Amino acid sequence: MxxxxxxxxxxxxxxxxxxxxxxxxxxxxxxxxxxxxxxxxxxxxxxxxxxxxxxxxxxxxxxxxxxxxxxxxxxxxxxxxxxxxxxxxxxxxxxxxRMLTVCAPEGQRIHTVLQDGTQVWLNGNSKMEYPVAFSGQSRCVKITGEVMFDVAQCPGQPFIVHTYAGTVEVLGTKFDVLADEANDLFSTALLRGKVRITTGQNETATLIAGQYADLQNGHLVTRSIERPDDYLWPDGIIALNSSSFTHLAAKIERAYNVKMELQCKEVPVIKYQGKIRIVEGLEHALKILLADTDRTFEIDYETNRVYIR
Known part of the structure; x- marks a missing residue:
């Protein structure tokens, strides 16, 4: 140096x-x-x-x-x-x-590495606040939106993520946190290691690898991760692993900063199962999403809206 x-x-x-x-x-x-x-x-x-x-x-x-x-x-x-x-x-x-803030604009993703070696990926429209250097008995950050962490091992100094709904305490692990206060959404999915979740109501849940927990009616509900491909977004991939149009439309909205509106009586049933690379563009993603359905789409780039007909 x-x-x-x-x-x-x-x-x-x-x-x-x-x-x-x-x-x-x-x-x-x-x-x-x-x-x-x-x-x-x-x-x-x-x-x-x-x-x-x-x-x-x-x-x-x-x-x-x-x-x-x-x-x-x-x-x-x-x-x-x-x-x-x-x-x-x-x-x-x-x-x-000293606190720093990193923000991922809508429709973009950001990767950064914290002072302790922890790797962080922020999905579109997400924010993280963190100190320049970690000291004391814990390493604390605060997030909004969707953020994935691969936490560096640091014995005796647990990693703690603060959200509007509560905290996630980490013991050297890789996990995904969704904390969308505007839509009252909170979930934590554990890909490796072990985490402890504590809500604002002092309700706790401990997850092991392959589990996720979300808030339902104000209470934590723990389940097994059925679709691991849901967490490929740091690699710029949207996984079409569900027949739910609402579930997949939300992924596309977050990836491309658009709002999708249905202008048809029936919700499309997604038949295609595969992966979409975000870098290939919105039009390509919509064509794959609606493949083998009788639905069409129109993109209004001025208002960032997609109409499904």
Whole structure:
């Protein structure tokens, strides 16, 4: 890591990208933290003991001067060591209080990696708030919308996701959370590991891999995941694994930021089973969705509406 960046980091003058790079560098190896502590000491010494400009003069080395220097050096070392550890602790506390926000626009997906190595995927129209650095006894984030996590192992520091409906506590795992307060939707699907869900009513449920829980009439209901392909959206894939038009239409609406309206008396019965790559476009997705049905569609790009006839 460039020392110039590290010194600017200690003076809070780095860009957000440089700051994240430094934090990731610190987590890569314990030796990096030791180097940062050493630079902290140098930085403190420079700040606390920078001499005022004075005319240059020839130095005279006498026993008295040497003794003075030794006493001053000892005091400086004690001050630097204590100050260095205090400064490091203050930096960590300061970072943990700084909150960042990442948002995925409608019809798009975002992948990011947190300071602890946790990977996060945000579906369209979703948001996550998180600290620059995790400290204390837990790692906490807050989300709205649909977010998938692949949580890095960190013994003794559980990962906790806050939503409008409650919290999801993680013990090193991969899971999907849907928290749509506007439509009163909340669910958690566990793909790997173990999670504990606690609602605002203090109702709890513990999931194992292959299970999901959602809120029904204000209560958690736990079931087995019947359609694992529902959670391929981070890879840009819509799985047509259901005959329910409503279920699949909601996926397309989220993927392409459109609103689908039925202008026919009967709801179409989806017959095609397969996968749609989102990158191939809305028109392609609708053609596959309505394949082998007698329904047609019209797209109004100005209003982002799709009419099914």
């Amino acid at each position: 460039d020392r110039e960046i590290l010194f600017r980091f200690m003076q809070c003058e780095t860009t957000p990208q440089e700051e994240l790079a430094v934090l990731n560098w610190l987590d890569e190896d314990q030796a990096n933290q030791h180097e940062m502590d050493r630079l902290d000491e140098i930085f403190n010494a420079m700040v606390l003991h920078a001499p005022a400009p004075a005319p240059r003069r020839r130095s005279v080395f006498t026993l008295r001067n040497v003794c003075r220097f030794a006493v001053s050096a000892a005091a400086m070392i004690a001050l630097i060591v204590g100050g260095g550890y205090w400064f490091s602790a203050w930096r960590i506390k300061d970072f943990s209080s």
